[in-house]
Amino acid sequence: MGIPAHPLLVHAAVVFVPLLAALTIAYALVPFVRAHTRWVLGLLALATPLAALLAKLSGDAFFKRLDEAGGISEGFYPRLERHQDLGTMTLYTSIALAVLTLALVYFVAPRSAAPPAGGRGGSTRAVSVALQVLAIAAAGLSLYYVIRTGDSGAQAVWEGR
Numbered sequence: 001m002g003i004p005a006h007p008l009l010v011h012a013a014v015v016f017v018p019l020l021a022a023l024t025i026a027y028a029l030v031p032f033v034r035a036h037t038r039w040v041l042g043l044l045a046l047a048t049p050l051a052a053l054l055a056k057l058s059g060d061a062f063f064k065r066l067d068e069a070g071g072i073s074e075g076f077y078p079r080l081e082r083h084q085d086l087g088t089m090t091l092y093t094s095i096a097l098a099v100l101t102l103a104l105v106y107f108v109a110p111r112s113a114a115p116p117a118g119g120r121g122g123s124t125r126a127v128s129v130a131l132q133v134l135a136i137a138a139a140g141l142s143l144y145y146v147i148r149t150g151d152s153g154a155q156a157v158w159e160g161r
Contacts, residue, residue, distance in 0.1 A: 004065070006058040010153070012051035017094050017146040020048045021139035024101045028108070028132040035110035045101040052094040056087045059153075079156055086149040093145050097138040104135045 023041050026033045063080055066072050072080065108128045 004058070004062045006055065006062040009051075009058045010055045010150075013048075013055040013090065013094070014146065014150055016044065016048040016051045017090065017097075017142050020044050020094070020097060020101065021143045024097065024104065024135050024139045027101075027104060028135050031110065034108070038105055038110065041101060042105050045098040045105070049091070049095045049098045052091045056091045059084065059087055076156075079152070083149065083152040083156055086145060086152055090142070090145040090149045093138060093142040097135070097142045100131065100135040100138050104131045107131055 020041075023033075023037055023044065027037055027041055063072075063084065108131060
């Protein structure tokens with residue numbers, strides 16, 4: 001139908017990245033939440049980087065298509081390249097957030113859960129705290145970059161070529 005995929009696919013990343021960040025922060029800070037969000041958080045951690053990757057790849061293809069068609073004015077390239085750079089950072093931070101979230105879900109068990117046999121539940125308090133701090137930091141960075149990327153893309157659309 002001639003509609004670029006990027007404006008459609010970007011919405012998944014715009015929803016999933018903040019949702020993953022918020023749930024990761026809740027999981028790290030509120031023990032009660034852990035038993036109720038463990039599986040959802042794990043699945044979301046798998047889906048979010050995929051959504052960010054699809055948004056990034058479709059954006060790169062959209063840029064190439066516009067460039068080849070001569071639809072980008074010379075002075076507009078820096079703005080679109082900045083948007084691409086922010087999209088790349090969103091992808092990288094969402095991958096880091098997903099990896100740290102999966103580690104958090106694996107090593108920081110809900111309080112109601114008994115430690116499983118085989119030593120997984122025997123992770124030290126220091127490892128748990130380190131994972132919590134790193135996951136919260138990654139959540140903050142992911143939120144920052146998804147907001148900046150979305151804002152730069154929206155400004156590019158509304159302010160023209």
